[in-house]
Amino acid sequence: MKDKVMHPLVELTIARIKESVREPEMLFWVFVFPILLAVALGIAFRESSADTFRIAVEESTGSKGVMKLLLPSEDIEPVMLTSEEAEEQLRKGKIDLIIGIDQIYNVRQEGDALTALVFTYDETRSNSMAARMTGQDAIERGLGRKDIVSIRDNRVETPGSRYIDFLIPGLIGMNLMGSGMWGVGFALVLARTRKLLKRLAATPMRRSHYFLGFMLSRMLFLIPEVAILVVLGRIIFNVRVSGSALDLVIVSILGSMTFAGLGMLVAARSRTIEGASGWMNFIMMPMYILSGCFFSYERFPEFSFPFIRALPLTALNDALRAVINDGRPLYAIWLELSVMSVWLILSVVVSLKIFRWQ
Amino acid sequence: MTLNKKEEISRKQVESNPSAIVCSGVRKYFQEVRAVDGVDLEVRKGECFGLLGPNGAGKTTLVEIIEGLTKPDAGSVEILGYFWGTGNDHAIRERIAVQLQETQLADKLTVEETIRLFRSFFSRGHSVEEVIILGDLEEKRRERVHKLSGGTKQRLALACALVSDPEILFLDEPTTGLDPQARAKVWDAIEGFKLRGGTVVLTTHYMEEAARLCERVAIMDHGRFFAIGTPAELVASLGARDIIEFNVHGNLEADILKDLPGVKAVERKNEGYILKVLSLDVSLPALLSAVEQHQAKIGHLLTRQATLEDVFMSMAGGSLSDER
Numbered sequence: 001m002k003d004k005v006m007h008p009l010v011e012l013t014i015a016r017i018k019e020s021v022r023e024p025e026m027l028f029w030v031f032v033f034p035i036l037l038a039v040a041l042g043i044a045f046r047e048s049s050a051d052t053f054r055i056a057v058e059e060s061t062g063s064k065g066v067m068k069l070l071l072p073s074e075d076i077e078p079v080m081l082t083s084e085e086a087e088e089q090l091r092k093g094k095i096d097l098i099i100g101i102d103q104i105y106n107v108r109q110e111g112d113a114l115t116a117l118v119f120t121y122d123e124t125r126s127n128s129m130a131a132r133m134t135g136q137d138a139i140e141r142g143l144g145r146k147d148i149v150s151i152r153d154n155r156v157e158t159p160g161s162r163y164i165d166f167l168i169p170g171l172i173g174m175n176l177m178g179s180g181m182w183g184v185g186f187a188l189v190l191a192r193t194r195k196l197l198k199r200l201a202a203t204p205m206r207r208s209h210y211f212l213g214f215m216l217s218r219m220l221f222l223i224p225e226v227a228i229l230v231v232l233g234r235i236i237f238n239v240r241v242s243g244s245a246l247d248l249v250i251v252s253i254l255g256s257m258t259f260a261g262l263g264m265l266v267a268a269r270s271r272t273i274e275g276a277s278g279w280m281n282f283i284m285m286p287m288y289i290l291s292g293c294f295f296s297y298e299r300f301p302e303f304s305f306p307f308i309r310a311l312p313l314t315a316l317n318d319a320l321r322a323v324i325n326d327g328r329p330l331y332a333i334w335l336e337l338s339v340m341s342v343w344l345i346l347s348v349v350v351s352l353k354i355f356r357w358q
Numbered sequence: 359m360t361l362n363k364k365e366e367i368s369r370k371q372v373e374s375n376p377s378a379i380v381c382s383g384v385r386k387y388f389q390e391v392r393a394v395d396g397v398d399l400e401v402r403k404g405e406c407f408g409l410l411g412p413n414g415a416g417k418t419t420l421v422e423i424i425e426g427l428t429k430p431d432a433g434s435v436e437i438l439g440y441f442w443g444t445g446n447d448h449a450i451r452e453r454i455a456v457q458l459q460e461t462q463l464a465d466k467l468t469v470e471e472t473i474r475l476f477r478s479f480f481s482r483g484h485s486v487e488e489v490i491i492l493g494d495l496e497e498k499r500r501e502r503v504h505k506l507s508g509g510t511k512q513r514l515a516l517a518c519a520l521v522s523d524p525e526i527l528f529l530d531e532p533t534t535g536l537d538p539q540a541r542a543k544v545w546d547a548i549e550g551f552k553l554r555g556g557t558v559v560l561t562t563h564y565m566e567e568a569a570r571l572c573e574r575v576a577i578m579d580h581g582r583f584f585a586i587g588t589p590a591e592l593v594a595s596l597g598a599r600d601i602i603e604f605n606v607h608g609n610l611e612a613d614i615l616k617d618l619p620g621v622k623a624v625e626r627k628n629e630g631y632i633l634k635v636l637s638l639d640v641s642l643p644a645l646l647s648a649v650e651q652h653q654a655k656i657g658h659l660l661t662r663q664a665t666l667e668d669v670f671m672s673m674a675g676g677s678l679s680d681e682r
Contacts, residue, residue, distance in 0.1 A: 005474055005477045005478045005486060006478060007478065008478040008479050010478075011474060011475050011478035012475065012478075015464070015467055015471060015475045018466065018467060018471065019464055019466045019467060022466040022502075023466065191464075194460075194461065194462040195458055195460045195461045195462065196461055196462065196463065196464065198427060198458060198461065199456070199458050199461040199463075199518075200479075201427060202425055202426075202427055202451065202454075202456035202458070203451060203456075203476065203479040203480070204448050204451035204452045204479055204480060204481075205479040357427075358427065358428075
């Protein structure tokens, strides 16, 4: 008979996968949501270095001359604006730099129309800084500056250094945390509130099989979860995996298991969905912020680094970036792998000890 | 039989042991509540044993202690010759099956998938196909659990318990909340299991169910057994085989009725009385002549055999509950 009942571990894993796949909300949060997030953030924060600078020239006598000097530069898109318009657009980030003509100085110099210019820009914006350099260069060059040294631009795109390169591994890490903790924790608490755990405890099912079934189903699920972001990153944003695919799989499995273990721990005693949800958020929220999903944790004070690096999501994100962006081998990230392993072992051991079947 | 003697027997020859379950002195308190307060019980192989009692009587706690799901504070439970917690738990679980009152099976799995999953936990038993037939679930096999009606869900729960072809089947209120047709289907499945020689421990608060399925029943309240025996014995313990119920218009005192021949007990009921009598042919003519003598009128006269319901009412609703 082809429908032979298989080993309980296999049947538990299959049942778990079927349950997950038949939950449309789960599919959305695990597969669709991260893609939307990646696309939205990837577009919003795409590097504009390849774009041209928008430079406004304030309308006044001599501004036409400035426009003429700026026009030949390929990197500059000059516009003529009144000073009010220019200031407003600078404030809104629509232009990067305003070039004004210093009228007082200009009057004294008579005849010569171009002797003093005022560059107005926001020095906290990197684009403004670059626009200032480019603008000055174009004007001086147009007025016949002789270069002291000849500089040739050799523009290369260094893969792995853009924001999207930083973002994709962070999203993979975040996704593995969310689906691991919710996927395991939520299902366990639900089974307890529905007295299904008690019913299972009354069968000769090996309790280890039950938990292993969860772990295995997570391991299988993780393949599409990770693959979808990696493939999408490659196709849309040209994010390359510079390390080995096998290393990526190993890091992902370890990360996924770690969060499945934490999900188990949260669910080990909770009697209500609400209680468990509270704990999940309590554990995950700080990691969303601290562990470098969307921005580097190096922006936090340096004394906090050891604590942040001890968090499981930081370890996973750092390990993923090391493999995806830097192409480093596993032995170079032994510390991150150890941090995850410790969390995994601790949470599984403790939750098995305190697990409540009724 | 003393406990020592039983242990001896069970050790020597488990298979010829006539007892499926032996409990002695089982006690379980939850803080102040005496859920199970010293219960002795023996369930024989092949019998269907019913536990009757109102909600909160301690039936579920007692059954879960026997099933090894709850640890008793005191007392011992021997099941199929083994004791829980002595390294034989797995062996016991292979041979018993449990249907819990409130279990909701996984919503997103189908009937067949659920049975497959449960089947995989046991080293021996029926095939999935056989269990689907036993539970009368052929038409529903591809339905997901959350789409099933209450009756079908109960049959699935029962099917999941039957996958291992168990020796003892524990059923906790298997038909509560079901319509009569669905209830009859569940009963059919239980009777089928009994016919194959299985032992059943059934918890219920439907007297009709106990009377139909059980060889012996125990009536439980406040954590104790108040009566134990065959349904017929328990009914006989009332001292009355028949019941006469009627409404009265006019003057007919309870004292007069009490003195009528063959009347064991008189209860007031709305506009009339309930008489528990030894036999109808003695008491009914006497009642009618008393009615005539006192120029009263009676209506809605109803006679029936005493049932477990009457036993239960006389215990749970009568003096036994008030004593406490």
